[in-house]
Amino acid sequence: MASIALKTFTGLRQSSEKTPHFAVQRPTKTHFQKARIVASKTSPKLGNRNLRVAVIGGGPAGGSAAETLAKGGVETFLIERKLDNCKPCGGAIPLCMVGEFDLPLDIIDRKVTKMKMISPSNVAVDIGRTLKPHEYIGMVRREILDAYLRDRAAENGAKVINGLFLKMDLPGDRNAPYLLHYTEYNGTKGGVGEKKTLEVDAVIGADGANSRVAKSIGSGDYEYAIAFQERVRIPEDKMAYYENLAEMYVGDDVSPDFYGWVFPKCDHVAVGTGTVTHKGDIKKFQLATRNRARDKIMGGQIIRVEAHPIPEHPRPRRLSGRVALVGDAAGYVTKCSGEGIYFAAKSGRMCAEAVVEGSENGKRMVEESDLRKYLEKWDKTYWPTYKVLDLLQKVFYRSNPAREAFVEMCADEYVQKMTFDSYLYKTVVPGNPLEDLKLAVNTIGSLVRANALRREMEKLSS
Numbered sequence: 001m002a003s004i005a006l007k008t009f010t011g012l013r014q015s016s017e018k019t020p021h022f023a024v025q026r027p028t029k030t031h032f033q034k035a036r037i038v039a040s041k042t043s044p045k046l047g048n049r050n051l052r053v054a055v056i057g058g059g060p061a062g063g064s065a066a067e068t069l070a071k072g073g074v075e076t077f078l079i080e081r082k083l084d085n086c087k088p089c090g091g092a093i094p095l096c097m098v099g100e101f102d103l104p105l106d107i108i109d110r111k112v113t114k115m116k117m118i119s120p121s122n123v124a125v126d127i128g129r130t131l132k133p134h135e136y137i138g139m140v141r142r143e144i145l146d147a148y149l150r151d152r153a154a155e156n157g158a159k160v161i162n163g164l165f166l167k168m169d170l171p172g173d174r175n176a177p178y179l180l181h182y183t184e185y186n187g188t189k190g191g192v193g194e195k196k197t198l199e200v201d202a203v204i205g206a207d208g209a210n211s212r213v214a215k216s217i218g219s220g221d222y223e224y225a226i227a228f229q230e231r232v233r234i235p236e237d238k239m240a241y242y243e244n245l246a247e248m249y250v251g252d253d254v255s256p257d258f259y260g261w262v263f264p265k266c267d268h269v270a271v272g273t274g275t276v277t278h279k280g281d282i283k284k285f286q287l288a289t290r291n292r293a294r295d296k297i298m299g300g301q302i303i304r305v306e307a308h309p310i311p312e313h314p315r316p317r318r319l320s321g322r323v324a325l326v327g328d329a330a331g332y333v334t335k336c337s338g339e340g341i342y343f344a345a346k347s348g349r350m351c352a353e354a355v356v357e358g359s360e361n362g363k364r365m366v367e368e369s370d371l372r373k374y375l376e377k378w379d380k381t382y383w384p385t386y387k388v389l390d391l392l393q394k395v396f397y398r399s400n401p402a403r404e405a406f407v408e409m410c411a412d413e414y415v416q417k418m419t420f421d422s423y424l425y426k427t428v429v430p431g432n433p434l435e436d437l438k439l440a441v442n443t444i445g446s447l448v449r450a451n452a453l454r455r456e457m458e459k460l461s462s
């Protein structure tokens, strides 16, 4: 499935901060012309100081950006409003993130090697059968992962400020500084905090879905899903079932356009769901998800309830002057899977690399064209992935019969291998032509069966 779709879109690229939506905008001639702008090295050398960059937000995007900047010789400030932030999140990360970001294994709660996809009629398909012995999906608690990445940035020289970013004054001329306004908190003293300002040469907005940095530069809005999650502590014998297993539930009851999940954590499971189209019904969908998993989480105690927006597509504008957005602030969550942690960390790092390179390791002022290189690289690398997952969501999450067909297809080992390889390694996996053909026929078969089923259901209900 994934391979067929991926091939269709490989080679297309989306570029420029003006592209509002991966799903609808194709690159135009103008986009390509813009993408060809080459950084002029007319920016001044900085003399007796290094480039100063503020990263706003200390989630995976901010932590990774700050680490890369600090290692690259840039004077780095990381402003995070809550150093013990517990981001509402399923916490599933792909295997490649562990290697690429050199994550220690002790921050990973569970190594999931079995994934059950459960259809509207409760047909369960094991979709991890093709995993190799060393392969797994990592399950992390965000308070642990985020703190780890932030601390590592600090060890490499970033100055971490516990503060709430409020707004910024834009520079009056080409090389003038941005003036950031924030409230600094003192963790030990508590209280309302102290109003402060900071002058920097560039800003990376990593402050998540409700980004104030995005507002400061007029980035425009995006459509978003609301995701709801309960952390449920379940009896030990029940926890044993989820030792290395995660579940995904699909159906109109759990979400009209997303999926419900049960993900295992160290001593509890995270049960959640999301929706874009029926936000007002989110609690109803959450109850349905809990009901579907009822037998397996019976006797559990809800220890935390959390909800947060998930962006649906990139913001219309992700760059302005020497300010760039990364992670959720930019809108980098994939549809269908709702995955954003890896893309946040990766975009933070990629943006910081562009700053380090453009500033010649902090020795020179940067320009918008230096930061634009990050956007070009990002869009070129990930546009096909976003497009494919967008398409899959449209085809398979639109009705219960389509979801039944989807789960049926997931039983195919070839589908599993392609899907897991794409997820775990974030690469476009080359397919096997014969298997692709077989799969295309099977997919059509599943959809035809699903539609026939739907027609029968409609007849019965009319």
Ligand SMILES: Cc1cc2nc3c(=O)[nH]c(=O)nc-3n(C[C@H](O)[C@H](O)[C@H](O)COP(=O)(O)OP(=O)(O)OC[C@H]3O[C@@H](n4cnc5c(N)ncnc54)[C@H](O)[C@@H]3O)c2cc1C
Binding pocket: 056, 057, 058, 059, 060, 061, 062, 079, 080, 081, 082, 085, 087, 088, 089, 090, 091, 092, 093, 163, 164, 165, 166, 206, 207, 208, 209, 211, 212, 227, 228, 229, 272, 307, 308, 309, 310, 326, 327, 328, 329, 332, 333, 338, 339, 340, 341, 342, 344
């Ligand atoms: C319920 C739910 C489940 C999810 N499950 C998964 C999953 O299983 N796997 C996956 O890959 N993705 C998942 N996601 C998506 C994932 O959580 C995000 O894509 C990811 O957190 C984005 O990282 P980020 O660093 O860009 O932003 P965030 O993680 O949102 O971090 C932003 C940081 O900025 C700080 N901040 C915000 N405003 C300010 C300010 N004004 N001043 C200072 N600091 C500020 C915040 O405190 C926060 O620490 C899920 C999302 C939700 C809501």
